[in-house]
Amino acid sequence: MAELIVSIQAYCKILLHAVKHPNCAVNGVLLAEDNKSKDRKVLKFVDCVPLFHLTLSLSPMLEAALLQIDAYCKSRGYIIAGYYQANENLRDKELNNVAKTIGRRIQENCANSYIFMVDNERLFPDAVSEMYRIYSPREASWKEEEKLETVTEETLRVASMLLSSQTFREVDVVDFDYHFNDITRDWRNLPINDLLQKCT
Amino acid sequence: QTVVSLWEDVLMSERNKLGDELWTVYEQVCIAALDCQRIDISETCIELLKSKFPNSLRVKRLLGMKYEAEERFHKAGDLYDDIIKEDETNMFARKRKVAILKAQNKTLEAIEELNKYLKQFMTDFEAWMELCDLYLAVQDYTKAAFCMEELIMSNPHNHLYHQKFAEIKYTMGDPDNMAIARTYFAQAIKLNPNSVRSLYGCFLASSNLAASSNRKDKQSNIKYAAWAAQQLKEKYTTVQPEDLTNQTRVLESIERVLESLTEKTSN
Numbered sequence: 001m002a003e004l005i006v007s008i009q010a011y012c013k014i015l016l017h018a019v020k021h022p023n024c025a026v027n028g029v030l031l032a033e034d035n036k037s038k039d040r041k042v043l044k045f046v047d048c049v050p051l052f053h054l055t056l057s058l059s060p061m062l063e064a065a066l067l068q069i070d071a072y073c074k075s076r077g078y079i080i081a082g083y084y085q086a087n088e089n090l091r092d093k094e095l096n097n098v099a100k101t102i103g104r105r106i107q108e109n110c111a112n113s114y115i116f117m118v119d120n121e122r123l124f125p126d127a128v129s130e131m132y133r134i135y136s137p138r139e140a141s142w143k144e145e146e147k148l149e150t151v152t153e154e155t156l157r158v159a160s161m162l163l164s165s166q167t168f169r170e171v172d173v174v175d176f177d178y179h180f181n182d183i184t185r186d187w188r189n190l191p192i193n194d195l196l197q198k199c200t
Numbered sequence: 201q202t203v204v205s206l207w208e209d210v211l212m213s214e215r216n217k218l219g220d221e222l223w224t225v226y227e228q229v230c231i232a233a234l235d236c237q238r239i240d241i242s243e244t245c246i247e248l249l250k251s252k253f254p255n256s257l258r259v260k261r262l263l264g265m266k267y268e269a270e271e272r273f274h275k276a277g278d279l280y281d282d283i284i285k286e287d288e289t290n291m292f293a294r295k296r297k298v299a300i301l302k303a304q305n306k307t308l309e310a311i312e313e314l315n316k317y318l319k320q321f322m323t324d325f326e327a328w329m330e331l332c333d334l335y336l337a338v339q340d341y342t343k344a345a346f347c348m349e350e351l352i353m354s355n356p357h358n359h360l361y362h363q364k365f366a367e368i369k370y371t372m373g374d375p376d377n378m379a380i381a382r383t384y385f386a387q388a389i390k391l392n393p394n395s396v397r398s399l400y401g402c403f404l405a406s407s408n409l410a411a412s413s414n415r416k417d418k419q420s421n422i423k424y425a426a427w428a429a430q431q432l433k434e435k436y437t438t439v440q441p442e443d444l445t446n447q448t449r450v451l452e453s454i455e456r457v458l459e460s461l462t463e464k465t466s467n
Contacts, residue, residue, distance in 0.1 A: 057336050058367040060381075064400040071453035092305055097339055169201075180397045183439055 003042045004114065004134070006030075006150040008158055009196055010048040013173070013189060015131065015159050017050040018086040018118055020173045024053040027098075028175065029066075029106065030082030030116065031073055043112060045082055045150075049187055050175035056085070057098045065176040066105075072188075081110045084132065086118035093119045095135055095142060107137050115142060125164035128156070158199045171195065203232035204241065223252065230262050234269045242266050257283055261292055273300050291321055298330070307337050325351060332364070341372045359391035363398050370405055375412055381405045382424065389431075396435060403428035403454070410461050422461055429454050 010030055017026050028050040032043050049069050052061070066080070073079055083106050085099045095117050103115045116132040123131055130151055135142040162168050171192060174185045207229045230245035246266060249259045260283055267276035277300055283293040294317045301310035314331045321327065332347035348365035355361060366384035369377040382405035388398035406425035410418050436450055 055333065055336060055364075055367075057339070057371070058364075059371040059373075060367050060401045060404050061397060063404055064397075067453040067457065068450050071449035071456070075449050089303060089305055180400070183396055183436060 004148060004150045005042065005044045006130075006155070007044070007046050008151075008155045008200060009193055010045045011130075011151055011155050012159055012162060012196055013048045013050065013192060014084050014086075014116070014118065015123065015162065016168050016171055016192065017053075017173045017175060018120070018131075019123060019163070019168050020171075021053040023088070025056055025086060025088040026053045026175070027051050027056050027083065027085040027102070029069060029080045030084060030114075031069075031078040032081035034073075034077050034079040043081060043114075046078065047193075048082075048084065050173055050189075052175060052177045054177050057101075061176065061180060062102065064180075068187075070109075079110050080106055081113045082106070082116060083113070084116040084118060086120060090120050093117055093121075093133065100142060103135070103137070103142065111137075113137065114145075123163070125160045127160070130156075131159075154200065158196065161199065167195075201232075201236055203229060204236050204238055207232075207241070223249065227258070227262065231265065234265055237269065239266065239269060242269070257287060257290065257293075261296070264293070264296060268296070268300060268303065271303075273304060276300055291317075291324065294321075295327065302334070307334055310334055311338070323354070325354065336368070341368050344368050345372075357391060359388040359395060359398070362388040362391065363395065363401065366398070366401055366405075370401065375409065378405055378408050382409065382421075386424075394435075396432070399428050399432050399435070403432060403457075407457050407461055425461060426458060429458050 014028065014030075017028060020026075028048050030045045030048045032045045049065075051065055069080060083099065083103050085096075085102075087093065087096070095115065099115055099117060103113070106113045115135040117135065118132045122129065130149075134145045134148055134150070136145050137143075173192065174187050174189055176187055178185050179187045226245045226249050230242045230249075233239070233241035233245070242262075243266065246259065246262050249256070249262065253259055260279060264276045264279040264283070267273070267279065277297060280293040280297050280300075283290055287293075294313075298310050298314045298317065301307075301313055311331065311334050314327060314334065318324065318327055318331065328347050328351050332344045332351075335341070335344035335347065345365060345368045348361055348368060351358075351361045352365060362384045366381045366388060369381035369384065382402060385398045385401035385405060388395055389402060392398070403425055406421045406428060410421035410425055432454055433451055
């Protein structure tokens, strides 16, 4: 079982995306360094790209988004190796069919991929543990990986600070829904990357 | 959130100056407070409104929403049933009942309840959209498509309805539905030539149709895909700054799909 590392950038962007749309389900993909020649045992997620907050389950926009992200990844030596989803209801942390279907799609491209289901109830400033549950592919379904620590104390500190200082309200998280409505908006969210750099 | 902070900081002390508007303000603050889980503020507002308008159904519904926020769904449901008994045409209470079921993740029951509502209030477009989304949540694409058809029939010029219908048909996957998807994406483009989603949709649908073998209209599909790709490329190059397009490699991704199509035809 590989060791997973989730960078501050990836973790905080997921957080910001989820809290930006408290009344909707949100999803996105996680990008990892493509480890073909390196150590296969560690999978490092360096960034994430928020996808949608309107309808998560329709194919065409998902395919268009993945096409773009894939081309981007190839130019940077990354690979789409993860998928995150936060459900609409506060108490719903179930790995639903949408997540499973999209997870499978990603797995076709990258065998060593994971699903991160966000637990909405853990999205508050004093949380001491990670906000998601991780699932890895097992035959026909997905199995929860327990006792995996993927983030550092530093990451949790920054996340907590973003929530408690209300910074998240001023930050603009551009996902593919916004991009398709106005293509000048950049889904790489570089301003957020800069902000996070400053926090560390 | 802004409403609640404005209320607390400013308006609460200056209430007397608002005159008759006061009551509408209370109602709005109450709803905003519920959104932010400030049950304390909402309770105050409800009490005040109740004393002014003792038998009002409008106040009753605010009370119902407060129960919903506190997750006392049974109490909320009973209250809404009372409202419906008193006023059978009350759309709000019926819709809140659907919302309660949705909040409890009882999607199938929510669908049933919403269907009942729509039999009586067939022209409520918001409700049809909500029903469509509920069907999508349970992956019943056929029924979701039906909801969109109702919406298209009532508003044939709304490109968003055509687009969503096309997306649902595309998701269903098989060639016939894919062809329908392509048609509706094309219609959406006709209604709104700037819609990037429809252009992508048309591009992907045509590519899919062209890629699947044994179709007589392979050549025309390749042409459609090429046309849509051209439109997309123009949009990206005219609107986005050049380095952004280069960095996100968006044009290359479109090119790759086109290339794979033409390769297949030459094989």
